[in-house]
Amino acid sequence: MSRTGIGYDSHRFVEGRPLVLGGQVIPHTMGLAGHSDADAIAHALTDAILGAAAAGDIGTHFPDTDDRWKGADSLQLLRAACALVGQRGLGVAQVDVTVILERPKLGPHIPAIRTALAGALGIAVDAVSVKAKTNEGMGFVGRGEGIATLAVATLEVR
Ligand code: MG
Numbered sequence: 113m114s115r116t117g118i119g120y121d122s123h124r125f126v127e128g129r130p131l132v133l134g135g136q137v138i139p140h141t142m143g144l145a146g147h148s149d150a151d152a153i154a155h156a157l158t159d160a161i162l163g164a165a166a167a168g169d170i171g172t173h174f175p176d177t178d179d180r181w182k183g184a185d186s187l188q189l190l191r192a193a194c195a196l197v198g199q200r201g202l203g204v205a206q207v208d209v210t211v212i213l214e215r216p217k218l219g220p221h222i223p224a225i226r227t228a229l230a231g232a233l234g235i236a237v238d239a240v241s242v243k244a245k246t247n248e249g250m251g252f253v254g255r256g257e258g259i260a261t262l263a264v265a266t267l268e269v270r
């Protein structure tokens with residue numbers, strides 16, 4: 113038996129912060145605003161994993177009012193979500209992520225992001241899919257104001 117969850121996240125670009133996606137610092141002129149490291153890939157995936165277990169969302173488990181998560185490495189949240197669903201007898205089998213941004217080009221960084229996510233999730237790299245696309249110049253992503261991320265996680269009963 114398997115269970116599927118979906119996650120979404122978006123963050124605004126700001127100057128003076130590093131751009132962190134999938135646990136990797138991506139060279140760029142701007143980073144993402146947020147209480148934690150604003151890693152939109154890790155956040156969307158965390159919500160997908162919690163969603164698959166019907167276990168609430170990232171905001172209830174890791175609230176941005178909690179100073180424990182200030183500036184946090186969001187791969188920690190991902191590991192915590194895996195542990196939480198693990199207590200319910202579920203394990204992550206496979207994930208798929210789409211990052212929507214105009215720039216920087218994410219392609220060269222995708223192998224490192226997949227490796228980092230696989231490590232945090234405790235699954236094989238070939239069970240971790242990460243894709244990037246632009247929004248064809250439309251909307252807030254198209255104007256370069258921020259990025260959006262979608263994630264799907266499949267959990268199996270263990
Ligand atoms: Mg977020």
